Amino acid sequence: MTWSFTDEPDHIRLLRDAVCEFVARYMPDQSVREWDRAHHFPPDLWQKVAELGICGLTVEESYGGQGRDLVAAIEELRQAGSFAAGPFIHAAFYGGVNISENGSPEQKEELQPSIARGELLFAYGGPEPAIGGDRASGKTKARLRDDGGPAVSNGAKRWCTGADFADYIICLVNSDADGKRYRNLSFVLVPPGADGVTMTPIEHSHLRYTASSDVTFGDVNGPASAILGGSELWNRGWDVLAGEALEVEKLEISACTLGFARACVEEAWRYAEEREQFGVAIGQHQAVRHALVDVKTKLSACRHMLHHAAWFANERRPCSVESSMPSCSLPRMAWRSRSLVNGCLAPTGCPMHSTWSATCATCSACPSLAGLPTCNATISPTA
Numbered sequence: 060m061t062w063s064f065t066d067e068p069d070h071i072r073l074l075r076d077a078v079c080e081f082v083a084r085y086m087p088d089q090s091v092r093e094w095d096r097a098h099h100f101p102p103d104l105w106q107k108v109a110e111l112g113i114c115g116l117t118v119e120e121s122y123g124g125q126g127r128d129l130v131a132a133i134e135e136l137r138q139a140g141s142f143a144a145g146p147f148i149h150a151a152f153y154g155g156v157n158i159s160e161n162g163s164p165e166q167k168e169e170l171q172p173s174i175a176r177g178e179l180l181f182a183y184g185g186p187e188p189a190i191g192g193d194r195a196s197g198k199t200k201a202r203l204r205d206d207g208g209p210a211v212s213n214g215a216k217r218w219c220t221g222a223d224f225a226d227y228i229i230c231l232v233n234s235d236a237d238g239k240r241y242r243n244l245s246f247v248l249v250p251p252g253a254d255g256v257t258m259t260p261i262e263h264s265h266l267r268y269t270a271s272s273d274v275t276f277g278d279v280n281g282p283a284s285a286i287l288g289g290s291e292l293w294n295r296g297w298d299v300l301a302g303e304a305l306e307v308e309k310l311e312i313s314a315c316t317l318g319f320a321r322a323c324v325e326e327a328w329r330y331a332e333e334r335e336q337f338g339v340a341i342g343q344h345q346a347v348r349h350a351l352v353d354v355k356t357k358l359s360a361c362r363h364m365l366h367h368a369a370w371f372a373n374e375r376r377p378c379s380v381e382s383s384m385p386s387c388s389l390p391r392m393a394w395r396s397r398s399l400v401n402g403c404l405a406p407t408g409c410p411m412h413s414t415w416s417a418t419c420a421t422c423s424a425c426p427s428l429a430g431l432p433t434c435n436a437t438i439s440p441t442a
């Protein structure tokens with residue numbers, strides 16, 4: 060096998076330039092701070108993201124999609140927090156990737172064009188109060204009614220981010236009470252406003268662009284078209300969960316994390332060049348310089364890892380290992396990048412402190428971050 064490094068293709072370079080310009084124009088630091096304090100993304104910002112035409116980057120062209128990109132747009136949007144990157148993920152990834160990869164022909168026909176225009180947002184309902192990583196043990200039940208539609212009942216989903224603004228929750232259900240493990244799961248598209256759905260926001264200090272909620276399902280009846288992938292994917296939810304969309308989910312979260320870490324390091328670097336102490340810029344002091352160079356070097360390695368995995372995914376080659384590597388390494392690097400800002404520079408007055416210190420690098424799916432006190436404080440171990 061021969062290896063060669065090439066520049067990013069022209070269309071990705073143009074995409075990065077367009078998104079960077081967007082961030083510079085519509086997401087100035089002052090606005091980001093205000094959104095961060097208010098803990099929500101502004102709808103008019105989302106409208107502008109939709110107009111930028113990037114929501115179709117995960118949608119097939121025949122349904123109105125615009126090429127394919129899995130990491131560049133998120134990485135650039137994340138330079139300014141999660142206020143555009145967050146909802147973008149709810150449209151292009153939770154919606155675009157899931158429906159492209161797993162939707163029935165009718166679902167693609169109906170939903171994909173709206174997703175590409177940024178008109179539909181999705182939330183993901185996987186974990187439950189007692190179920191985190193062990194998704195196959197979920198207790199939220201669903202059965203098929205005589206008319207072929209699913210009835211979801213007796214369920215509670217935890218950490219359902221964006222359920223308050225989404226058009227659909229992609230809800231993982233146990234669809235065969237007597238079925239074998241991994242052969243008893245399905246996904247159902249539930250509109251949050253459906254009869255029987257209630258939600259309660261969970262107080263947390265992580266994703267700053269919106270709430271994450273507990274969502275409960277009383278007796279929620281949907282049409283047959285609400286089964287993700289149609290009736291042939293009933294009880295095949297594990298294949299959906301562990302399929303190609305999971306690799307893309309790992310890449311998308313890693314791209315988000317990389318964008319965050321890059322923003323931290325770049326800001327810290329700028330500050331170290333500007334701030335003078337003892338007659339020189341603090342970046343001239345070796346201890347500070349070492350810290351900056353060390354993080355920047357390791358971040359660059361993570362970036363290569365991520366782009367390598369994204370290349371595999373774009374080629375539609377199996378990449379479970381390649382996509383896991385950056386998703387293990389990047390949260391640690393992001394944490395170190397944030398520590399660089401908070402621990403090393405913030406005490407001296409780094410302007411990044413107020414913007415970023417409350418912003419989580421990624422979700423608690425990463426073992427390195429799952430134990431953070433801010434996260435655990437919101438979880439009752441016995442709930």
Ligand SMILES: Cc1cc2nc3c(=O)[nH]c(=O)nc-3n(C[C@H](O)[C@H](O)[C@H](O)COP(=O)(O)OP(=O)(O)OC[C@H]3O[C@@H](n4cnc5c(N)ncnc54)[C@H](O)[C@@H]3O)c2cc1C
Nearest residue numbers: 183184185186191192218219220265271422423424426429
């Ligand atoms: C702010 C926030 C937003 C979220 N938004 C969403 C969302 O929109 N949609 C969604 O579906 N999920 C969401 N999640 C949930 C996230 O996907 C889960 O938190 C994740 O699956 C882990 O579950 P858990 O936190 O309950 O940890 P648990 O699974 O209970 O794990 C607790 C700890 O044990 C470790 N552990 C567990 N199993 C093993 C094992 N086999 N080997 C070694 N160690 C193990 C874990 O690494 C972790 O450190 C969100 C979480 C947070 C914090």
